[in-house]
Amino acid sequence: MTRSIRILVLQFASIGDVVLTTPVVRCLKKQLPNAELHFCTKRDYASLIAYNPYIREQHYLDGNVYTLIRQLRAVRFDYIIDLQNNFFTGLIKASLAVRSFSVETQSFREWLYVRWKINALPDQHIVERMMATVQPLGVENDGRGLDYVIPYKDEIETDWLPITHQHDFVAYVIGGQRLTRRLPVKRMIELCRKINYPVVLLGDKTDRTAGEEIVKALGERQIYNACGHYNLNQSASLLQRARVVFSHDTGLMHIAAALGKKVYSIWGSTTPQFGFYPYKTPHVRLEASGLGCRPCSATGLGNCPMKHFKCMNNLPFDFEVKELRTKKKNLE
Template identity: 40%
Template sequence: MNPKVRVLIIRFSSIGDIVLTTPVIRCVKQQLNEGNNEVHLITKEQFKPIVKTNPYLDEVIYIEKKVSEVAEKLQNEGYDYIFDLHNNLRSAQVKRLIGTLAFTFKKHNIEKWLYVNFKINLMPKKHIVDRYMDTTKAFGIENDNKGLDYFIPKDEFLDKSSLSEPFSKQYVAIAIGGQHVGKVMPATKIIEICNALPLPVILLGGPEDYETGKLIEQGSDHEVKNTCGELSLNESASLVNQAEVVISHDTGLMHIAAAFKKPVISIWGATVPEFGMYPYMPGKGSKIIEPKDYRDRPYSKLGDRKWYKPPFKGMEKIDVNEVKQAVEEALDLTKTTEPGA
């Protein structure tokens, strides 16, 4: 048998990006050196809930802010190879410290800049998961096409049966947050969507989304429950896992929903699916919805406001009827594929 190989995978942030690395983690663990390996990951401490129970990781190294916090450990681990899935100054520091052979993900920042500023699309027609997988090509590792992974610890799983009715039964989950304003629909638009849906709605998001969630809950004529800021990430993931359909902006919960093979109705604004970060192998009935007749897209690389441009208004052009129809079609498809249907 070949001697054991030890590798380090680098991805520091964010929620969605780390979830998108899980096919690489799984395939490396199962295929590299015929499985005779140790796979380590370095990431930020704040993302521990995402990776701490991943069975394909032998060890996770966490940092608060600086690589120097774990420099000695990194130098003493004896890594044979590095897969850099972040490609930034911090990951370059890790590679310099360890000094072993590294395979680095290409970000295509020039192509993104051209697309944002001149609407010239030279982006590879390839999902970012497959671009991550390209770093492993030299080892003959292949994508197993099983999609994304997300593992919720048993003691952190929130069963929907603990919720009050009607939310303890069937519901649509809406992830109302987003890292940047250009990715997020206004509350008035989400209220319209809630009112149009055939099932009760659970709103998901962080503490920063609480007030918006409260506004939506109080402003809707529909059965809506605001959980923003009240749940841990894994509790929110639990409710995503039990939802009939998930509506989400371009954000972390969208990728978690895809990991659970849920029908994902993804709403796009300042960013575009062509950047390669659309839902990866989600459930049947998933659909991408974008603003109609809005020329300035992509508005920015991350969805943030640009001082030299007018504010992004594309989210106001999301068609509520299109969202409603997509949800209804996904629900119908779910019914026809249920066992015994």
């Protein structure tokens, strides 16, 4: 009987980063059938990995890293796949003292791009860099894109939605980890007016106030403010039901990509050149090109350092949504 190979995958950064690891997890399990995959992340991201069929065990950081390390030591792993590669994951690798493979970081090149606007970054999606991490184990990218499993209990029923949005709508993810990765509310209103279709707004409870302003401007017949009403998997279910998805550079954008939706991705202080654009799904990039101040950050900032916020204020809405050529008569 062949002994199982116990492999620990590490990623703690964000919702989107965890979703972006799913091709690595799938390819490891499918191409190394005797692999027993364990995934370690923050407790807040439990719903992202709990239903993944390729993961045998989940391990969570609940605050104390040394408690987590003791728990991981007891498992006796054969390999560690570090898909974050920072000081924190380095501490875990050093403590477990087993062979590890770590994703190549681009910190210096990202600094050059942000500080001096010298783009020496490879034309490569972050998923491809993650997949390169497991090539020494003989694992290759199968090209199937991202995975996301919505449990049955979190699938949205039609009658949970307003009657105006029960059968056909566009999803717009208005949240974003930093202010400079989100359109100002007045521009969100402008975008929704341009879409001119029933729109479901998605985000957490901190985005609810912005959603209420959009509803006030455009009315409940066009806008349903779902921000803060649904958990992450339920929000994913709404993405799955949507005709198309508009999204800032955030975790739900990657979930939409995993569900195979066409994504209109909105870029402000960050740029797709960092390698975090929608993966293996049809997508359109909406961004204000030609600005000498952009990018001002690889991850977004709390405020525009130049005070003008042109990357979002000047972002053109000159796109055509071919999927929405037939407008709803009740929105005329």
